[in-house]
Amino acid sequence: MASSLRSRGDKWGHDCVRPNMPAQSPAMNSNTSLPVIMPQIAGQQWSCHSCGDCCRTLVGDLTNDECASLDAHPWEDKIGAKPYVRIGRRAALNKRADGSCVFLDDQNRCIIHAQLGEQAKPLACRIFPFSVRRVENAWQASFRFDCPSASASKGKPISQYSSWLTALTQQLPYDYQLKKHDALDRGLLASQDEVAIITSRLSRWVKEKDLPVHARLIALSRVAVTLYDAKLVNVRGVRLGELLDILWQSATHGIDQPPAESTTRQRAMLRQLAFVHAEFVTLDELRAGLVGQMRKRWKQLNAARRFFAGKSTVPTLPGITGQATFEEVNAISPASQTSDVSELIERYLMSRTTSRSVFGSGYYGWPLAAGMAALTVSVSAIGWLARLQCAASGRSQLQLEDVTLAVAIVDRAATRLPAVGFAAERARIRYLTVEDGLARLLHSYPICAETT
Ligand code: SF4
Incomplete structure (x- = not known):
């Protein structure tokens, strides 16, 4: 501050x-x-x-x-x-x-x-x-x-x-936010070595310079989809790392072939996910009591319905200045300043992967596949929200400032806002793993013009 x-x-x-911090309080830690x-x-x-x-x-x-x-x-x-x-x-x-x-x-x-x-x-x-x-x-x-x-x-x-x-x-209690649930899969916890293996693979992939960042994300989404069906109970320790290597090689093979266009329903799901990421709770809302919270919930349900329908004007979102229609948002072109924008997205991805906030205790306790899928969806949400800000500003092509704002909105919510981790959001993301939906959405809302 x-x-x-x-x-x-x-x-x-x-x-x-x-260098000079206050003396440690023995009562605290x-x-x-x-x-x-x-x-x-x-x-x-x-x-x-x-x-x-x-x-x-x-x-x-x-x-x-x-x-x-x-x-x-x-x-x-x-x-x-x-x-x-x-x-x-x-x-x-x-x-x-x-x-x-x-x-x-x-x-x-x-x-x-x-x-x-x-x-x-x-x-x-x-x-x-x-x-x-x-x-x-x-x-x-x-x-x-x-x-x-x-x-x-x-x-x-x-x-x-x-x-x-x-x-x-040193001022924090010893057990501050200690959660030991780095889930590989339902009921299957990862060891610390396995968390390190996964983290090293994820961070290596998101900074793999041989591929544009967009292609890395599409490959990441396809690894996530495969992991949903993998029986990880039989692939532990170093074998987990070997499996991830094989899946990455397979996912990056032929990556220059663009995914199909996303379906109407996939885009509707993404709009709802973007809406949830843009949620923001103010102090006044926290203090509003039960009636105020019910009123806010009612407004949210109405807005969620409008995001799903995707017709006429986009409801107001915290952090977005101005207004635009859903059609105007869809018409926005990706950014041409590819290096600045890619570098920002890469920093966001490195931040998420190397702070171990992709799955398990760092991401609402979600298993590995769901957390990886959520990471790729968060970038599609950035693409959609950046387009909304761009359209609301009366422009037709994404600028770095639009993407910067959208990264700030999504990063503020992902891992921190309880609503992003609700079962409904996990179910939406699971739906998007069918028919290559995660990759199709990345393709539908590219952030940079360079997409191959
Ligand atoms: S938002 Fe960042 S730069 Fe601005 S006052 Fe807070 S910490 Fe400082």
């Missing part, structure tokens, strides 16, 4: 990773020796440029200790608003009527940071756009693209944040 030292162009006002596994995203850079976007759009969750720290300071007198709100058992930083955090000042500076220093800010603010979750004997870090400096890759190489993140994780 926004820095109090904006002019120095860094989230913390330092030119290097902040005992994880000092756990390393942080950083996502390996070639060329990815980031520093906070104090745009204030995250302070305006995201809900900043607080721990009880953080609420107590805020209570110990006369914030309400200073900022003229309650510093946080409680929603059931949850607590979050309060927002102003325009959606911005009550601690954001008119120069995009964080008032807590300005008055008490960076270490006084809630962890959710300090860690963004990274996040961490516990895996077996380490903290797995993820990186988010819903920060403009992250999607534009502006700042320092993210590898330089490793020691800073390691220090920050």
